[in-house]
Amino acid sequence: MTTLIAAxxxxxxxxxxxAKCYNATGPDCECICGGLNHGAGVEKAMENxxxxxxxxxxxxxxxxxxTEYFLVPAAQLSLWGLLEEGRC
Ligand SMILES: [Zn+2]
Numbered sequence: 001m002t003t004l005i006a007a008x009x010x011x012x013x014x015x016x017x018x019a020k021c022y023n024a025t026g027p028d029c030e031c032i033c034g035g036l037n038h039g040a041g042v043e044k045a046m047e048n049x050x051x052x053x054x055x056x057x058x059x060x061x062x063x064x065x066x067t068e069y070f071l072v073p074a075a076q077l078s079l080w081g082l083l084e085e086g087r088c
Contacts, residue, residue, distance in 0.1 A: 004074040049074040
């Protein structure tokens, strides 16, 4: 399962956006992406994450001040994709 963005505090992972969100067909979830990736499919969701991750992290921090750090694997995945296609 590909995680696009995840938030952590000292306890561990407290929120993330992954396939459960971007492959969802059900009702909206309460996700770190604010629902934008919900049911969007992996490619669109990665695009959204690359563009909006900083915004989501700012928003998330205001609601979850105990957040210590974020991981944004989607940004790295997209970089790998570019490298593999020789566009970077
Ligand atoms: Zn999400």
